[in-house]
Amino acid sequence: MEKGASFGLFRCCMLFAVIPILFPYHCQGNWMWLGSTASGITEKMGCLGLPLSNKQKDLCKRKPNLLPTIKEGARIGIYECQNQFKHERWNCSITNDYSVFGYELTSGTKESAFILAVMAAGLVHSVTRACSAGNLTECSCDRSRQSGGSADEGWHWGGCSDDIQYGLAFSRKFIHSSEKPSSPDLAGEKEARETMILHNSEAGRQAVSKLLSVNCRCHGVSGSCAVKTCWKTMSSFDKIGQFLKEKYEHSVQILDRSKKKVRRKDKVQRKVPVNRDDLVHIKKSPNYCVEDKKLGIHGTRGRQCNRTSPAADGCNLLCCGRGYNTHVVRHVERCDCKFVWCCYVRCRRCETMTDVHTCK
Template sequence: MLDGHLLLGWLSFTVIVCLAGFPGPTAAYFGLTGNEPLSVLPLNALPEELTGRAHYKLCDRLKLEKKQRRMCRRDPGVAETLREAITRSALECQYQFRFERWNCTLEGRHRSNILKRGFKETAFLYAISSAGLTHALAKACSAGRMERCTCDEAPHLENRKAWQWGGCGDNLKYANKFVKDFLGKRSNKDLRARVDMHNTNVGMKVIKAGVETTCKCHGVSGSCTVQTCWRQLMPFHEVGKQLKQRYEASEKVGSSTNEATGEAEISTGSSQSPAPVPDLIPRMRYIEDSPSFCRASRYSSGTAGRKCYKDKNCDAICCGRGHNTQSREVTRPCQCQVRWCCYVECKQCTQREEVYTCKG
């Protein structure tokens, strides 16, 4: 569990979050939704012993299914990309929920128990996981870290005279194909499996909808007579923001039987108009209402002792129990100035601040 102030610094520390395995009601996927123990590893360079063919070791550490392990081993760049996808997904999930009762707790038993149920939080975990994997793979291709893919190929542009295709675009086409094959097909007869697949697809569709065309001008004296353009994915932080919007607008579904085919179909079971979402990408779906997350339970450690912000979320996070106030001195860099040639000089300023934490 990461505090909002500590989140950005998490990348620089060797933090291991052990995720315990669990017998889920449906076949699990990978990363935050995997059914095997996983470690969320820091995003630093791989140690020397994991380079070359020794990337097999990292594939084994990720506890992949047989087919997934084979896909991981056939390209040395896949193992590091999978690890990066897990870590980025975890960080973004915790960032998006840092001000809420459920702050994307990833400790083993809490995560595993949530994944056994069909909560809104479960839906977000599936969506952020598939989005993280798709995003990481597309970026790895354009960065030259993969052997089986490279830059995105030029699409069919309507106005070829306006620009020429160049640069190195993020290879979303390869990433989508890889992810679909990596996650595999799941049965659509079970409601929970169908909902999980739907939320997985929401994550991938948000990535696809966020592709932008980036251009660079070429010409005499910046005349921009020719533009070189390439496709680029939006930052993953923006992906997390959009998925959080779909979490807020998610709809509860149930199952009904199609009399013609005899198969179970998804039904909303509500006549109310759902909350709007920014575009045509489908909203997330869930099956059952979430717990309050106020008290320690099998789903979270509760909010007792959680840091809150007095004018922003203390009433909501503390669940009406009130909060404690503590005053402390904090020293931070201040009055920073850039010095010739290449360094920043700062003073150290000390000030008192109040810290608010929820009562037990």
């Protein structure tokens, strides 16, 4: 074997050897890597080569046609996380390794809570959408809604309602098919983290279910709406992401030594129950203003900000009071294009100058 080939094989073996270190049993994040890979890579690696738990690999081998759908669920989850936080101090940046989200995934903070929720929701959304599109043999439309309705109001169930129950069940089965620890007894913070993982993942799934909407189509002479056929469909994923972002803003801090029960840390509100669709965390968020290489926090230095905005993307908030630099960017583009007979397009060369502000 040539030296270059043997070195490449060594690197590959070393890469997969560190997967158990990157993903302890309580970390559900390994499957999320599928959403950050280029098209075709996961298919070439096959189920056994992917950074999945043994149970997830078995599920993948038994139902290989689900792999593209799982990958799509991870992709839309990552995209929506970055979309919702693109103007925040923590902008849901991802890493180049299998951990995808780095420190935030297992930090126990409200950022970790959002990641768990949006990724679980992404898997539900992707699987349910594939069912309705007829791309999976295991499921289809929700046929329980093919009859019934309200004759008095002139509508009935029909069409192709999304079979969200299959998506919910698959998300639970796949995400929580992780390896069990060597010791069956969890204690203290580890148990609280496991509780947090289960709760936030379910909160993400509940968001998809809660935001189901009813669509209707009219039937009648000359476009009248004498009779309507209605069906249930999922909301767009950006709407689900926005709902989860609001839950993130009001995330509930729970005891870091909870025993299979989610309990608020605030003693005054200890007896107030935590709803299934609430996001929960056990640790306060770190300071995302300043770079922390140990935790993989990039800080906000160099981030582009909006000088006139009072919101999170404003220079005052995003730059954490450090101030900002302003530089002028020159844009050159073709403009006022006209077709000249025959046969070419003549354009002017236009220049614009724009002020760009970046955090100090």
